[in-house]
Amino acid sequence: EDQVTQSPEALRLQEGESSSLNCSYTVSGLRGLFWYRQDPGKGPEFLFTLYSAGEEKEKERLKATLTKKESFLHITAPKPEDSATYLCAVLNSGYALNFGKGTSLLVTP
């Protein structure tokens, strides 16, 4: 059975303090690993898709990387507006995304 585990559950950073969020997965036949950002009371916002080990993608202060067993979302010099819940999901041979429970990030000034 596919599993997606995100850690830590919650993370508090000072503005400018870089860190990484982890997404560990077990899936048969990975067809993609996805990162989303979700603000309170809103739908998740798509950030990145990664397909193969070694792949990296960047967007502003965020960089996502992928290995055969996990993905990292690196946040460089975060700002308070980066505060949100970050969700990881995997796609196997079916149609559905299998989501982790997310990491709640709070960046304080």
Add this chain to the structure above:
Amino acid sequence: SQTIHQWPATLVQPVGSPLSLECTVEGTSNPNLYWYRQAAGRGLQLLFYSVGIGQISSEVPQNLSASRPQDRQFILSSKKLLLSDSGFYLCAWRGDRDNEQYFGPGTRLTVT
């Protein structure tokens, strides 16, 4: 550009009452459509998906049902709500480029 709409935004319903949530997508044709539920402290749970008009697949047995009467319209229904149906309901459509899914703004349902 594509846009996805959901309504209502919030809903408070008594136990045993019916439910109808609507989702529409603009700017694309024949999209794959999905209904998810997000309960407090839990991840997103896929409820239904549809690859075309009248084609519905259920992922979780429950008292909810889904229908797709038009190409870009997806409806989530229930005849009698349970307390456990409370949650944040999200509709999504799948993009063509990377299999990514794009989510609507969601409906917050509280069953009392």
